[in-house]
Amino acid sequence: MEPNNKRRGGLNFFLTKEEINQFNNQGYLVLKNVLTEEEMLTIDPVFDHFISGKEQKKMKKDFCDMSQPYGTPFEKFQLVNAMLPGKYMPSFKENIFFKIAKNISKKLYSSGIPEMDYEQFLAKKPSKKEAEFSMHQDLGYWPKTKNTWTATFSLALSDAEIINGCLHVIPGSNNEKKLREHKPKSYSETEKESNEKRDDSHTLVIESNPNDKLVYLPVKRGDITIHDERIVHGSGGNNSDKWRKTYIIAFRDSETIKKEREIGFTHSHNDQVDWEKIISI
Ligand SMILES: O=C(O)CCC(=O)C(=O)O
Numbered sequence: 001m002e003p004n005n006k007r008r009g010g011l012n013f014f015l016t017k018e019e020i021n022q023f024n025n026q027g028y029l030v031l032k033n034v035l036t037e038e039e040m041l042t043i044d045p046v047f048d049h050f051i052s053g054k055e056q057k058k059m060k061k062d063f064c065d066m067s068q069p070y071g072t073p074f075e076k077f078q079l080v081n082a083m084l085p086g087k088y089m090p091s092f093k094e095n096i097f098f099k100i101a102k103n104i105s106k107k108l109y110s111s112g113i114p115e116m117d118y119e120q121f122l123a124k125k126p127s128k129k130e131a132e133f134s135m136h137q138d139l140g141y142w143p144k145t146k147n148t149w150t151a152t153f154s155l156a157l158s159d160a161e162i163i164n165g166c167l168h169v170i171p172g173s174n175n176e177k178k179l180r181e182h183k184p185k186s187y188s189e190t191e192k193e194s195n196e197k198r199d200d201s202h203t204l205v206i207e208s209n210p211n212d213k214l215v216y217l218p219v220k221r222g223d224i225t226i227h228d229e230r231i232v233h234g235s236g237g238n239n240s241d242k243w244r245k246t247y248i249i250a251f252r253d254s255e256t257i258k259k260e261r262e263i264g265f266t267h268s269h270n271d272q273v274d275w276e277k278i279i280s281i
Pocket of ligand 1: 138154165234235
């Protein structure tokens with residue numbers, strides 16, 4: 001296939017009314033051919049630098065495997081996670097994906113000011129069937145704020161399909177009145193009986209509902225998915241011999257971000273947040 005070399009609307013990506021409605025009603029959107037191949041080549045080296053563990057010492061818990069507990073040695077990683085790359089490499093902050101995603105976020109959120117809240121690199125190593133991202137709603141991870149508006153962008157650096165663990169969502173679950181219950185992920189039967197703490201692994205899990213209808217979102221390199229803060233989603237393991245790589249940026253309301261920062265919440269896994277005390281801010 002020919003690499004992508006153009007984008008609709010240039011830097012100011014064009015969105016149709018139907019796309020905006022789908023994001024608002026169904027809680028997700030897939031956009032094809034968002035970054036050109038030339039632009040993708042500017043992201044690859046930074047992504048690979050982080051995912052290869054070069055900044056691990058500096059990043060502490062921000063470099064981890066989100067399918068396993070903290071402290072898992074790098075050689076055993078399956079789902080490699082690098083939080084806040086722009087914090088650790090400031091020259092990367094205003095990259096092309098950030099600029100395009102910011103423009104799209106303004107079109108999705110016309111009633112407030114969207115700002116970047118956090119970013120994250122995720123990579124599933126080849127042939128790691130346990131490299132799953134447990135089902136969750138993003139809001140389940142965050143302090144409860146009055147305004148929860150969020151658009152989380154995920155740029156495919158590699159093609160992603162069911163076989164290498166592409167994103168899957170439950171369309172419309174964003175409209176459920178109550179957030180589902182999130183519990184820290186258990187790694188063994190013994191742990192299930194003990195009182196696992198969020199500090200042990202960061203990863204939270206929800207029980208699925210018998211009526212849940214999963215929709216897979218396969219994407220090609222340069223495509224993006226966007227999801228909101230309430231949609232139930234996750235991704236499966238990597239049963240292929242190729243990596244799945246994705247770059248995530250979340251935009252939230254500027255006032256919400258201010259509130260998060262006031263309690264020391266920056267989406268870093270090194271944040272010292274007392275989750276027992278924080279209910280809403
Ligand atoms: O892309 C994935 O595998 C999961 C990412 C995710 O859960 C998120 O961005 O909220």
